Amino acid sequence: MKNLRDGFLYEHLPKVSKLMDEEIEKNISIDDFPAELDQKIYALIEGGAKKRCRIPMSAIVLSFVVSITTITVAADAATGGKIYAVIKEFFGAEEITDENRNMIGAEIVDETSLGDPLYEKDWGKEITCAPEVLSPASFDGFAVKEGKTPEIILLNGACALFCKGDYDEWNLKKGDTLTFEFEKYPTHSGISQTVFVGYILNGVMYEGEPFDEINGCYQLYAKEDGEYYIYVISATSDPVTLKEGKIY
């Protein structure tokens, strides 16, 4: 009996793989492709595909005024009373208030109509994405008071930027550390969603780390002196909600 050689696989596996692809294709039906998915993907990719994408800081949306205008909640008796939030004209990330609290753990079942973000404050600075970073769909700044981050909710691709006190950065020396402890609300199905947490150093956004558990702890180690922010990006199609967290 012979052993399986690389030559055998290089010769026959491409043909077999082609047959497998054809059979898979035959066994699925191409239905309607969701148009909103194109929008999401192009919004994510087009920024990131550029070598260095410059995002004017004027595009940073501050926390308190964002355009939630309508939130309706419907209970579906057929699915055992599972609650779905139907979100209209909501964009980016925002603090949890009584008005949006019922979206915690929501799962989108209707197409979301994205409104234009409101620009509350021009910081007069720019954020530049490092080449490996896909630029977020939106930026929202959130003040960290007494070391506590507010409860926030983020839509897919939205970036929440945590600022020290009155929207200032953390001035860190090389070797300093900054820790962000957070907890997500699970969705109604009990699923934990994925977020990326990373940092901005001297106006440059660097690639974050994925966190897909309910609890997370991100540790920033300053590799050089500079002005740092910590950011969170939602990487899930449903809204992701973070409970009050700590940065220290």
Add this chain to the structure above:
Amino acid sequence: MDFNSIYEQHKCLMYEIAKSILNDSIYAQDAVQNAAIKISKHIDLISSLSSEKVKTLVVTIIRHAAIDVQRSRDRHWDQEVSWVDIPDLPVTNISSVYESSLYYAMQKLPFQYREVLILKYVSDLEDDEIASILDISRVNVRKRISRGKKQLEIILKKEGAL
């Protein structure tokens, strides 16, 4: 080929493969999104391949992304369950005994081994390229290739194809 043309050409296939694995359109959208990000990150590598190899790679990437979504959805999920299996090959499509045996053997192979073998022997990718696409270490890629080949060899020997 740039990202847009690759995405436009394969997006329906990607979405339907993800939906067939996940049985849920919202989760399928998550999988397509993750796969699209992966494709965009490796666009230089992917655009250098022939269109046939691009399709194979895209199919592998979307299945991997869908399985990742499924895994995060259900921590106890077993990735070797049958619904990610390849359909049976109709007798009319068999062109050689080697191909039919190999097709059968690949059907039996766990997905984690199948995907590395396809990326290595079909897409002609280097170990570090496979590691980057699958988000695993190069050592892990080598282990999976070695174990996948071993399992494939056992199945092929049983079939009398080796």
